[in-house]
Amino acid sequence: MKNILFATSEAVPFIKTGGLADVAGALPKCFDKKYFDVRVILPKYACMKQEWKDKMDYVTHFYMDLGYKNCYVGIMHMEYEGIQFYFIDNEYYFSGPKPYDSAPWDLEKFAFFSKAVLSVLPVIGFRPDVIHCHDWQTGLVPVYLHDSFQQNEFFWNIKTVMTIHNLKFQGVWDVKTVQDITGLSDYYFAADKLEAYKDANFLKGGIVFADAVTTVSNTYAEEIKTPFYGERLDGLMCARANSLRGIVNGIDYDIFNPETDSCIAQNYNATTFRKEKVKNKIQLQRELGLEENPKAMMIGIVSRLTDQKGFDLIAYVMDELCQDAVQIVALGTGDERYENMFRHFDWKYHGKVSAQIYYDEALSHRIYAASDAFLMPSLFEPCGLSQLISLRYGTLPIVRETGGLKDTVEPYNEYEGTGTGFSFRNYNAHEMLNTVRNAERIFYDKKREWNKMVDRAMATDFSWNNSARQYEEMYNWLIGEK
Numbered sequence: 001m002k003n004i005l006f007a008t009s010e011a012v013p014f015i016k017t018g019g020l021a022d023v024a025g026a027l028p029k030c031f032d033k034k035y036f037d038v039r040v041i042l043p044k045y046a047c048m049k050q051e052w053k054d055k056m057d058y059v060t061h062f063y064m065d066l067g068y069k070n071c072y073v074g075i076m077h078m079e080y081e082g083i084q085f086y087f088i089d090n091e092y093y094f095s096g097p098k099p100y101d102s103a104p105w106d107l108e109k110f111a112f113f114s115k116a117v118l119s120v121l122p123v124i125g126f127r128p129d130v131i132h133c134h135d136w137q138t139g140l141v142p143v144y145l146h147d148s149f150q151q152n153e154f155f156w157n158i159k160t161v162m163t164i165h166n167l168k169f170q171g172v173w174d175v176k177t178v179q180d181i182t183g184l185s186d187y188y189f190a191a192d193k194l195e196a197y198k199d200a201n202f203l204k205g206g207i208v209f210a211d212a213v214t215t216v217s218n219t220y221a222e223e224i225k226t227p228f229y230g231e232r233l234d235g236l237m238c239a240r241a242n243s244l245r246g247i248v249n250g251i252d253y254d255i256f257n258p259e260t261d262s263c264i265a266q267n268y269n270a271t272t273f274r275k276e277k278v279k280n281k282i283q284l285q286r287e288l289g290l291e292e293n294p295k296a297m298m299i300g301i302v303s304r305l306t307d308q309k310g311f312d313l314i315a316y317v318m319d320e321l322c323q324d325a326v327q328i329v330a331l332g333t334g335d336e337r338y339e340n341m342f343r344h345f346d347w348k349y350h351g352k353v354s355a356q357i358y359y360d361e362a363l364s365h366r367i368y369a370a371s372d373a374f375l376m377p378s379l380f381e382p383c384g385l386s387q388l389i390s391l392r393y394g395t396l397p398i399v400r401e402t403g404g405l406k407d408t409v410e411p412y413n414e415y416e417g418t419g420t421g422f423s424f425r426n427y428n429a430h431e432m433l434n435t436v437r438n439a440e441r442i443f444y445d446k447k448r449e450w451n452k453m454v455d456r457a458m459a460t461d462f463s464w465n466n467s468a469r470q471y472e473e474m475y476n477w478l479i480g481e482k
């Protein structure tokens with residue numbers, strides 16, 4: 001039996017701010033239980049729902065040094081859907097209204113968490129063969145392991161994996177403060193270790209000291225070796241190229257299943273969608289006050305409203321797009337300028353555009369089910385889950401060819417009769433608009449072709465199974481077994 005520990009700052013269903021929570025919640029369930037004992041460790045945040053906190057059992061507590069502070073480390077435990085979850089308790093660090101606040105407080109918080117992850121292992125008697133770290137919040141786990149912990153025999157030969165879910169977020173602050181916070185010696189604050197551009201960088205530390213580095217799609221793994229996508233760490237990514245691989249994310253096929261989804265008005269599957277899917281559209285048009293027209297092409301958007309997701313392209317051509325026979329439904333929160341942009345177009349094209357500026361899981365399902373196409377013109381996209389959900393719901397993605405979007409959406413080829421969506425290459429608003437218009441043409445003039453594409457989209461498999469096998473292979477390789 002091989003022991004694997006996921007160290008993460010969030011996991012569904014306990015706490016979620018983004019895609020990382022979906023990964024850390026769903027992936028551990030998909031490993032072969034005959035060979036892998038995969039457990040998960042995360043902070044116990046005060047902002048977690050009370051029902052979860054009530055279900056946790058107290059294991060024990062002890063005190064740990066962190067810089068000049070001596071900190072309480074409580075260990076809580078819960079088994080959930082067959083997986084052992086451990087929660088690190090410390091009211092000083094994890095009491096805020098949200099998991100993340102701002103630097104440098106967050107850096108101290110996750111330095112504490114990273115060190116605590118290692119400290120609790122002998123206490124709970126779980127010796128992982130591999131510690132799988134996720135994003136900058138756990139970047140110091142491989143660093144602390146390299147530092148003091150390896151003096152203890154218990155930690156000898158534990159391997160580490162650093163997975164980058166989004167290279168944009170790195171956990172950066174000035175060296176002096178980070179030295180004080182972490183208690184790490186000068187040795188670690190050199191350009192070939194934690195230091196990057198004169199600051200200390202948690203993610204860089206993780207990438208340098210981990211035995212293997214992964215990111216969440218093949219194309220993103222290539223892209224981050226270039227200056228445009230490399231977020232100033234492209235040199236490091238090139239240096240670690242031999243240990244870097246892309247493993248695409250999946251989605252939970254039990255949660256995202258149009259056949260059983262209780263959030264949507266009408267269930268359907270790959271054989272019934274031609275008749276049934278449209279009922280979701282009519283229902284959503286009623287719900288959101290859009291013109292009731294089953295024949296109108298509905299384009300869905302469910303997203304964080306940030307530059308990453310390509311909203312400046314949408315803003316630039318929205319007026320032009322609204323001259324077409326389309327309806328646009330957007331659900332999202334984020335940058336004020338994009339929130340207001342959508343509010344403006346909702347007002348200007350009332351009945352044709354609907355903007356819902358909040359977070360609503362159930363409504364997101366109804367949009368995936370109701371829409372004909374899903375627009376996601378990201379500037380960069382490590383993996384992207386929304387396009388995978390769209391494929392599963394027979395809603396054809398319109399995407400820019402970057403990162404995971406490029407790896408998971410096969411562009412429509414009119415002559416070969418292949419493809420599962422529409423895509424464009426350059427980050428250019430009119431290139432996007434032309435691609436949307438090509439989709440409109442197929443939708444209105446070649447319905448049979450459109451429906452065949454929906455057949456192909458719904459037949460793709462982006463469940464976690466394939467990815468879990470690749471992670472298993474990597475763990476085996478790291479541990480030194482075939």
Ligand code: ADP
Pocket residue numbers: 018019020302303304331332333358359360361364383384385386387389
């Ligand atoms: P990222 O992690 O970069 O935000 P992903 O596409 O990987 O983007 O994952 C986003 C997930 O969050 C998707 O499942 C999407 O449906 C969901 N989501 C984003 N915004 C909202 C919202 N306002 N309401 C409900 N779900 C949302």
